[in-house]
Amino acid sequence: MDERKRDSMIVYLRHRMDDFGIGPDDLASFLATATEGADTGRYRSAGGDTWSGEGEVPQWLKQATSAGQSIGHFEFSGRTRARPAKQTDADRKNDPFAGSPLAGSSHPKP
Template sequence: MGERKRDSIIAYLRHRMEEYGIEPDDLASAIAGNQTRQKPARYQNATGDNWTGDGEMPQWLKQAISAGQRLEHFEVASAPPVQESPRKTIDWRDDPFAGSPLARQHAD
């Protein structure tokens, strides 16, 4: 895009924003909101190109499939979130062997 065309588009957008009372912060927050709603990638190649699986298949994926690669090869591994199990707390006050030589022995 040429510098002149770019400046023209910026001027047009500024004029329209003034006309509708849109502040730059309003625009920034709307853009940020759209980015958080994007779906995660379902397919990705080694160079980082990705596709959510919605809409038309991207060219890089079409080319790979036509070259003999399987779609499943590009699936992003989605491991289930690891849930930490709550650790049991032990009340040693009721342990009859606490402090005795038996409690201090190590299993070999």
Template sequence: MDERKRDSMVAYLRRRMAEFGIEPDDVAASIAADQERLQAARYRDAAGHTWDGKGAPPQWVVQVTSAGQSLEHFAISKTTEAKSASSGAVNWRNDPFAGTRLATKPQEFAAGA
């Protein structure tokens, strides 16, 4: 995104925030609350819905358990996530060959084809 588009988007967002009385601190507090909620989550489905295991189960939990799926299938393992995030996972966004034949057909080039 070029700088002019970015400035235009920022101006638009500031105008809309002023229109609805939203302060930057409100946005920051909302983001922090979302992060806390995600960190407290004990269960997550494929669509990204989460539940901390407290209170009444949300609709997605009721549906999957009614269908016979184990709730433990959706358990989030904090240690596994921490390991996979710190295990040197490849960041494909910085791959200079992404989208080229070098990325999709390595066996051809390795064999000298």
């Protein structure tokens, strides 16, 4: 990512944090507690189910691989990922990523 895109992303993220009332201290606190209780699983489903890779393969993973999905798709680095916050009706007039893949498919252009 070039420096201009990186700077634009930082501005966008700060704006979104302001929209949701999230401060740097909130973020630091969450990251500190998220890693303390980190699951030691090796595979994670979209619903948050995990499996260490040892013992019997869980049903959610059996179903996914039977449907043709690669087991590697569910592998993760071990760092706990936060679940996305529930969307609110935020003002998107100044969203620099509106209409782009970064904005997601549910956000129309301003």
